[in-house]
Structure formats: structure tokens, C-alpha cells
Amino acid sequence: MEAQESAGMNEPEQRLAIGGHFNHTFMWATLKRAGEACSPGPTGVLLAAIEKTYTNLESLIDKVLQTALTRQLPGWIWLCVNENEKILRIVTTNNEDNPMMYGILTAQYRPVLAIDLWEHAYFDQHNGDKETYIKAFFESVNWDKVSAIYEKLHGSGFKSLVSPLELF
Numbered sequence: 001m002e003a004q005e006s007a008g009m010n011e012p013e014q015r016l017a018i019g020g021h022f023n024h025t026f027m028w029a030t031l032k033r034a035g036e037a038c039s040p041g042p043t044g045v046l047l048a049a050i051e052k053t054y055t056n057l058e059s060l061i062d063k064v065l066q067t068a069l070t071r072q073l074p075g076w077i078w079l080c081v082n083e084n085e086k087i088l089r090i091v092t093t094n095n096e097d098n099p100m101m102y103g104i105l106t107a108q109y110r111p112v113l114a115i116d117l118w119e120h121a122y123f124d125q126h127n128g129d130k131e132t133y134i135k136a137f138f139e140s141v142n143w144d145k146v147s148a149i150y151e152k153l154h155g156s157g158f159k160s161l162v163s164p165l166e167l168f
């Protein structure tokens with residue numbers, strides 16, 4: 001796991017607002033709508049990348065869960081590709097930051113999946129239980145869209161960015 005802490009920011013309120021908008025939009029775009037049929041798991045080059053780095057989807061989910069359980073601060077967990085390494089990484093960010101903020105000049109991190117780890121995301125529906133939240137989250141993922149995000153990134157050599165607005 002590659003964890004990163006928040007860097008200094010000269011306009012923290014703007015950072016919170018802009019980051020929050022992007023992060024939630026990205027996350028919602030990759031979740032299934034009610035009754036929507038889609039693949040039960042990752043496919044294509046995304047599946048191959050997951051198997052290369054995490055052996056299988058279950059192992060990836062367990063690593064995300066362990067990351068969630070060890071984090072106490074509000075923030076996000078991301079499945080990302082690093083432009084230079086070209087491999088999947090689990091990255092955490094504080095507050096409403098996102099991985100691209102850390103490499104804002106090179107935008108080297110390309111998000112594939114975003115998981116809200118603010119308490120508001122799991123306090124009511126899951127009684128504050130991160131484990132049931134994370135497991136329910138992965139059952140709600142639209143793997144067709146997430147696989148498509150990765151496929152687009154892969155096709156560009158991980159140099160492009162996928163806007164969440166492309167996903168709706």
C-alpha cells in the first residue's frame with residue numbers, strides 16, 4: 001500500500017470544495033444504479049492488472065478493507081495507476097484530497113476507483129462498521145464502468161485522465 005498524507009494547500013476551503021466535488025462525482029459514476037445489470041467483477045485488462053498485483057479481486061478487497069480499518073482520519077481510498085510504474089496501487093488521501101493533487105504538475109496518479117471513507121459514508125447505513133461498508137461498497141461497484149476506465153487509461157499508456165463526467 002502506498003499511503004500519502006495531505007500536502008500543504010494555500011486555499012484549504014477551495015481544496016475541500018473542489019476535491020469533494022470531483023471525488024464524489026467520480027465515486028457515484030462507478031456505482032450501479034438500482035436494478036442495473038452489469039458484470040459481477042472486473043474484466044479485460046483491469047482483471048489482468050488486478051491479478052498481477054493482488055492475485056484476485058478478493059485479495060484486493062481485503063487490502064482495501066485493511067486500509068480502511070487502520071485509517072482513523074476522514075478521507076478516501078483510491079485504486080490508482082501510477083503513470084510511471086504502470087501498476088495498480090491503493091492510495092489514501094485525507095479530507096477531500098485526491099491522488100492527482102499530489103502530482104498536480106504531472107498528474108501521475110490516475111484514479112480507477114474511489115471509496116469515501118468519511119464517517120458519513122458508513123455511520124448510518126452500516127452502524128459505523130467499516131467492514132460491512134467496504135464489502136457492500138464492492139457489491140455496488142459497476143465493474144463495466146471501472147473496467148472501461150482502466151481500459152481507457154491503459155490505451156493511453158496511463159497518460160490520459162478519465163473525467164467522471166464521461167461515465168454518466
Ligand SMILES: [Fe+2]
Binds near residue numbers: 024118121
Ligand atoms: Fe462523502
